[in-house]
Amino acid sequence: MDSSSYHSPPSSLHSFGDVQNVKFCQWCGGPTKHEIPEERLRVICTSCGKITYQNPKMLKSTQCTPLMEKLNEKFFEKLRTLPDGYLEIGESAMEGAIRETREEANVDVEVISPFAQLDIPLIGQIFGHDYGILARLKKPHFSLGPESSECQLFSLNEIPYSSLSFSSMVVTLSLYVEDMKEGGKPKFHYVTIIKRSLPTFL
Structure with missing residues (x-):
């Protein structure tokens, strides 16, 4: 096994994770929508406009x-x-x-x-x-x-x-x-x- 090599996954794998399961804003509790404002699918609050980031x-x-x-x-x-x-x-x-x-x-x-x-x-x-x-x-x-x-x-x-x-x-x-x-x-x-x-x- 070559542990020094790095295989970049397809961009589609970067986009989802648990993002689509987030229905409410972590900041204000408002409902969310899912859009791609910065090359990745993001959770955006429809009330306050803040983005909920899903981090590793x-x-x-x-x-x-x-x-x-x-x-x-x-x-x-x-x-x-x-x-x-x-x-x-x-x-x-x-x-x-x-x-x-x-x-x-x-x-x-x-x-x-x-x-x-x-x-x-x-x-x-x-x-x-x-x-x-x-x-x-x-x-x-x-x-x-x-x-x-x-x-x-x-x-x-x-x-x-x-x-x-x-x-x-x-x-x-x-x-x-x-x-x-x-x-x-x-x-x-x-x-x-x-x-x-x-x-x-x-």
Whole structure:
């Protein structure tokens, strides 16, 4: 996988996201209309005229060895993921990775470095995978968090790719395994994941 290349998605993918679902103004609560005043579809209030911008969200996950959890949510039941989640206000990516890992696997980690940034323009998210954040367990003890039904460490040749919950997890772990095979030293990767339509699992 060539992590240095960048594939610009079609302009149509830049235009939508959740924009068409916004019916009311975030400023005054008035009804909105959808127009293209500046080369992209925008949400414009018909009362106050202000534009409601839809900005990407950052999601980060923690890459430890790897440590994976089985999700407890009904929609993702039996699927696995790295500890991950959205950043809180005022929180750095590193702080968020430490917090999420503690919340989901009851373990403290030491952050080593950023590992990968995965952009998914279609769904308006930037996955700073730990922005892949590489981390090591401070102690080899972990347990279930409230959002997990199972928590387990995997060796590189045991990673259950077929049961991973998100394409971003598959890409992140594949990059990590490639780095380990090529010399044992992780590199920083930047990848854009191009999706032509919204899948069942993102």
